[in-house]
Amino acid sequence: MVQRIDRDLNRFRQVVRGIVKKELRKFMVTGELVGRQGRGYVSIPIRQIEIPTFRHETRKFGGVGQGDGEPGTPIGRAENDGHGPAGDAPGEHIAEVEVAIAELARIMAEELELPNIRPKSKDIIEAEHGRFTGIHKNGPESLRHFRRTFREALKRQIASGSYDVANPVIIPIKEDKRYRARRTVHAPETNAVIFYLMDVSGSMGDEQKDVVRNESFWINTWLRHQYKGVVTRFIVHDAEAREVDEHTFFHTRESGGTRISSAYQLAADLIESECPPSEFNVYVFHFSDGDNWGGGDTQVCLKIMSERLLPAANLFCYGQVASPYGSGAFINDLSGAFKASENVVLAEINSREEIYDSIKKFLGKGR
Amino acid sequence: MSTTEQLELASLIGEIEDYARRYGLDFFPVVFEMLDYEGINMVASYGGFPTRYPHWRFGMQYEYMQKSYGYGLHKIYEMVINNNPCYAYLLNSNQMVDQKLVIAHVYAHCDFFKNNAYFKNTNRRMMDEMANHGNRVADYMSTYGRDVVEDFIDVCSSLENLIDPNALFEPAERREDRRMTDDAVPLRDVARLKSKSYMDPYINPPEYLERQRNAMNEARAQQQFPARPVKDVLGFLIEHGPLSNWKRDILSMVREEAYYFAPQAQTKIMNEGWASYWHEKIMTQKALRASELVDFADHHSSTLAVHPGQLNPYKLGYELFHDIERRWNTGRFGKEYDECDDIARKAAWKRDTNEGREKIFQVRAIYNDMTFIDEFLTEEFCREHKLFTYSLNERNGRYEIADRDFRAVKEKLLFQLTNLGHPFITVVDANFENRSELYLKHRFDGVELRSDYAKATMEALYSAWTRPVHVQTQVGDATVVLTYDGTTHRERALSAADAA
Numbered sequence: 001m002v003q004r005i006d007r008d009l010n011r012f013r014q015v016v017r018g019i020v021k022k023e024l025r026k027f028m029v030t031g032e033l034v035g036r037q038g039r040g041y042v043s044i045p046i047r048q049i050e051i052p053t054f055r056h057e058t059r060k061f062g063g064v065g066q067g068d069g070e071p072g073t074p075i076g077r078a079e080n081d082g083h084g085p086a087g088d089a090p091g092e093h094i095a096e097v098e099v100a101i102a103e104l105a106r107i108m109a110e111e112l113e114l115p116n117i118r119p120k121s122k123d124i125i126e127a128e129h130g131r132f133t134g135i136h137k138n139g140p141e142s143l144r145h146f147r148r149t150f151r152e153a154l155k156r157q158i159a160s161g162s163y164d165v166a167n168p169v170i171i172p173i174k175e176d177k178r179y180r181a182r183r184t185v186h187a188p189e190t191n192a193v194i195f196y197l198m199d200v201s202g203s204m205g206d207e208q209k210d211v212v213r214n215e216s217f218w219i220n221t222w223l224r225h226q227y228k229g230v231v232t233r234f235i236v237h238d239a240e241a242r243e244v245d246e247h248t249f250f251h252t253r254e255s256g257g258t259r260i261s262s263a264y265q266l267a268a269d270l271i272e273s274e275c276p277p278s279e280f281n282v283y284v285f286h287f288s289d290g291d292n293w294g295g296g297d298t299q300v301c302l303k304i305m306s307e308r309l310l311p312a313a314n315l316f317c318y319g320q321v322a323s324p325y326g327s328g329a330f331i332n333d334l335s336g337a338f339k340a341s342e343n344v345v346l347a348e349i350n351s352r353e354e355i356y357d358s359i360k361k362f363l364g365k366g367r
Numbered sequence: 368m369s370t371t372e373q374l375e376l377a378s379l380i381g382e383i384e385d386y387a388r389r390y391g392l393d394f395f396p397v398v399f400e401m402l403d404y405e406g407i408n409m410v411a412s413y414g415g416f417p418t419r420y421p422h423w424r425f426g427m428q429y430e431y432m433q434k435s436y437g438y439g440l441h442k443i444y445e446m447v448i449n450n451n452p453c454y455a456y457l458l459n460s461n462q463m464v465d466q467k468l469v470i471a472h473v474y475a476h477c478d479f480f481k482n483n484a485y486f487k488n489t490n491r492r493m494m495d496e497m498a499n500h501g502n503r504v505a506d507y508m509s510t511y512g513r514d515v516v517e518d519f520i521d522v523c524s525s526l527e528n529l530i531d532p533n534a535l536f537e538p539a540e541r542r543e544d545r546r547m548t549d550d551a552v553p554l555r556d557v558a559r560l561k562s563k564s565y566m567d568p569y570i571n572p573p574e575y576l577e578r579q580r581n582a583m584n585e586a587r588a589q590q591q592f593p594a595r596p597v598k599d600v601l602g603f604l605i606e607h608g609p610l611s612n613w614k615r616d617i618l619s620m621v622r623e624e625a626y627y628f629a630p631q632a633q634t635k636i637m638n639e640g641w642a643s644y645w646h647e648k649i650m651t652q653k654a655l656r657a658s659e660l661v662d663f664a665d666h667h668s669s670t671l672a673v674h675p676g677q678l679n680p681y682k683l684g685y686e687l688f689h690d691i692e693r694r695w696n697t698g699r700f701g702k703e704y705d706e707c708d709d710i711a712r713k714a715a716w717k718r719d720t721n722e723g724r725e726k727i728f729q730v731r732a733i734y735n736d737m738t739f740i741d742e743f744l745t746e747e748f749c750r751e752h753k754l755f756t757y758s759l760n761e762r763n764g765r766y767e768i769a770d771r772d773f774r775a776v777k778e779k780l781l782f783q784l785t786n787l788g789h790p791f792i793t794v795v796d797a798n799f800e801n802r803s804e805l806y807l808k809h810r811f812d813g814v815e816l817r818s819d820y821a822k823a824t825m826e827a828l829y830s831a832w833t834r835p836v837h838v839q840t841q842v843g844d845a846t847v848v849l850t851y852d853g854t855t856h857r858e859r860a861l862s863a864a865d866a867a
Contacts, residue, residue, distance in 0.1 A: 005409040012426030051524045052823035054790050056814040062758035064780045066673050074765045
């Protein structure tokens, strides 16, 4: 009986999934889902999941109630606030559904046609751990498997005819004994660290930061799905760079100039000191409006990248967010210098509409 | 649940059944089933029928109920199914005193199902019927593909409120299964004789076909079809829609289920009121032990609780039955009482008629919510129970108490009960503009249609009818016709002359 409802429940989840899939581009562009993630799930607002019927526009019509109060006494808010008064049967409105983050990532993969990330070669990052899943004939008494031992003894006694139904005493001998055994599992320790670098100079406005926040939500969703443990680090820079927490990252506003090399320097230092590529899959995402200070600094940037960042990182992504002030030259410098690099991805994000394509570009490498 | 508890419960059921019979309740045999909360949520998601056809919306209901049970927002104590025998589901985590109350409640529901006139023509073997529907739908799914069938069920469910609840007084056979044996689609064009392509111009001469077509169109143009507006839109689609056999079958299942559930929607207030009246009587006069009093009072009062600004159908029905009993016990009825203007005399009215019990049994047999409220909701009752109407204050988006006037309250309540609260929609013309387009008319009673839902529903209607559909309705002061032609929605205003 329970299976029946499970089937329909699954079907419902598929329906939800279909809607999310259809609306994925919209969600990415508007950033509606940002900040809606809970533990392991995202709560997604969905319209029109109920079956439409001809019905009255009851919102304005009101109804009949019971209780104290003078005419004019408020009794509740209109239904779009979620607290409709009388007459609303429960279950008529599901405005939000919860979708597991893993599921959302799978939907992303299907819609954006993302390849799974190829693991780094196993001997680089590997951990050994064991689990007691095997059975051996020898072992310490503390690991004796009672049931298996009993079963062996029972089998032997029945086979040899020494089993007495009236007096069912089972005495195991040495050959009957079974022990739990440890099996070593070699599994890649899938840890990843994501560095988000952002230009917070005066030319990056709220609109630009919103784009970055939106990008980071989807990148996190995807990488969390691919790796077991994901750490995010945030670096802001203008002429100086510093590491900050997530909230500060999205809410800082500086007015200074821009020296991108400061951020690259800091990121490279952090990677070398705290997140060595032998233990971590390193991802670097840098967002800027592409306006770097003076000619000399860009050369410094290229040098740090080719010598320190690129060898360490699985992927280096640069997203150039259009702003009314930025000259946007930096992306050209990068594309000139790293045309042949496998792990460099560059994208221009000129409007919200392009978020979708840039994410596809960033994560489409399978690295 | 332990064996001793089960035995105790079994003897309780016997005991309460006996009390119920001695009070004069008359019911089908009742089969009780004990379920855990997951089980009862599941049964509730299927509308009481665990064997119902597969559809995602039941899964949605279930998810919703599981969540709100998990968060402690609501709990289903019991469910009763109108069937012979009646099936009643009890929640196994209920306390014994709750079970007692619920069992008494169940017997009163069963009495209502058996004796109320509006249930007279409902299928009392619905449990089996639903299982048959489930199997048939599963068959169609394996033959035609799950998605295709499911999409069509979506379409049907969109239209399921387009029925005529008064048709319940027709004998059941006329509403029943209309499965057809041939795959015939109603003629849209002149019939042609079968022929090889090179012979076609000779066997079916184009001039002749043209003449025939003109004659047919002329004949069609002259006669209005349907001759009178049809309220049972589902029935109309089944008989005249260009549907293949399996689609017609599914549509008739959905329609049959809609007709089965309609009387329950028509008698919600009465049915719950009746059951609450009797669980109270049976408990307080017979079944309750002294030690259970507090728990009983707690449960009973939460069933009848009034939340600010809400109308509780249990409470309204319960109080009305009590009011009726009181009035008919003290002679507060009839011409003399109705015409009395003296409030003091009315309040002190006393005739030893003592027909109260008899009267409420009669009421439960021949009324539905609509006629019940119309007949028995008095001005005194309205004042005593503090009923009011509320409406939306556009300025701050809040609902506010609008009026405590008896007439306004009653009018609004009756409006909500008219046609089960659904808009009144009929098929007026199935050959609109002589192009087989479907023309529906919404009878405007002061409340507009919700336009987003109307549009989506018209899309569903289009996929069943396969030709453009029109709905005449009112928006603001203007009469408008909404049209969906398979690709776009249009809306045009009708002049007053056309509207008539």
